[in-house]
Amino acid sequence: MAKNKIDQSTLNKMKKKGEPITMVTAYDYPTARIAEQAGVDTVLVGDSAGNVVLGYPDTLAVTMDELLHHTKAVHRGVSKAMLIGDMPFMSYNVSIQQAIGNGGRFIKEAGADAVKIEGGDWVVDTARAMVKAGIPVVGHLGLTPQTASSLGGYKVQGRTAESARRILRDALALQDAGVIMLVLELVPDRLGELLSKRLEIPVIGIGAGNKTDGQVLVFHDLVGIAAGFQPKFVKQYAQVGKIMNEALSQYCSDVKSREFPAPEHCFSIPDEEFELLEKALD
Numbered sequence: 001m002a003k004n005k006i007d008q009s010t011l012n013k014m015k016k017k018g019e020p021i022t023m024v025t026a027y028d029y030p031t032a033r034i035a036e037q038a039g040v041d042t043v044l045v046g047d048s049a050g051n052v053v054l055g056y057p058d059t060l061a062v063t064m065d066e067l068l069h070h071t072k073a074v075h076r077g078v079s080k081a082m083l084i085g086d087m088p089f090m091s092y093n094v095s096i097q098q099a100i101g102n103g104g105r106f107i108k109e110a111g112a113d114a115v116k117i118e119g120g121d122w123v124v125d126t127a128r129a130m131v132k133a134g135i136p137v138v139g140h141l142g143l144t145p146q147t148a149s150s151l152g153g154y155k156v157q158g159r160t161a162e163s164a165r166r167i168l169r170d171a172l173a174l175q176d177a178g179v180i181m182l183v184l185e186l187v188p189d190r191l192g193e194l195l196s197k198r199l200e201i202p203v204i205g206i207g208a209g210n211k212t213d214g215q216v217l218v219f220h221d222l223v224g225i226a227a228g229f230q231p232k233f234v235k236q237y238a239q240v241g242k243i244m245n246e247a248l249s250q251y252c253s254d255v256k257s258r259e260f261p262a263p264e265h266c267f268s269i270p271d272e273e274f275e276l277l278e279k280a281l282d
């Protein structure tokens with residue numbers, strides 16, 4: 001294990017000190033390395049891999065095998081950051097045995113430190129059983145993309161006192177079940193703050209205001225290489241997509257004009273050897 005490996009107790013200490021926790025998604029080795037080198041505390045191999053890097057319309061189609069494959073690659077790129085594997089839709093919803101079996105695969109086969117599951121009271125027993133089986137579990141409340149259609153689509157959650165209370169109740173139940181951390185997505189900022197204050201475990205927000213214990217963003221949104229719609233909560237820190245586009249256009253143009261490869265990219269053969277070759281061919 002890496003020196004200074006970030007674990008649950010590190011994150012709990014950060015929460016106690018009021019030091020914000022950083023989380024970012026990664027789906028492959030190079031982005032994992034970039035996140036680790038930048039000093040990100042926790043890396044999430046999100047099921048957002050489905051729409052972000054696999055080209056599915058949403059997260060629902062992603063399979064266990066796909067996310068295990070991505071998690072293994074990310075694991076090879078991080079040593080210090082806590083690595084969280086996201087359990088795909090229907091990989092923990094069928095039975096507790098199924099959840100433990102699949103959660104265990106993330107830890108044993110892919111090198112994840114913890115797994116994330118979405119949902120409130122209906123996953124509490126599952127979370128408890130997974131924790132008892134030795135699998136560190138991260139919860140996910142607010143907007144839960146895997147069940148977005150039953151929440152009325154990609155809408156801010158917890159905007160009424162009743163729905164905010166339900167989210168708090170679910171969060172406390174998950175904490176009681178032993179989850180080590182909670183991702184809170186798309187809720188009003190004051191609810192993000194309230195949950196962070198009421199819970200002992202760290203609350204990592206995405207679209208949940210700036211008073212949560214930490215923040216998570218999708219890597220490709222953050223660096224500006226995501227395709228399609230960008231939610232209001234995203235801050236784009238760079239336009240890497242634009243830079244990549246310019247580089248690829250220049251490459252195409254250089255190949256067409258034979259400016260690439262230039263002499264410095266080529267390999268030589270001694271004159272006498274080439275003459276011998278030509279003679280042999282004559």
Ligand code: KIV
Nearest residue numbers: 025046047048183216
């Ligand atoms: O799948 C994902 O990327 C996520 C984060 C946005 C929290 O669940």
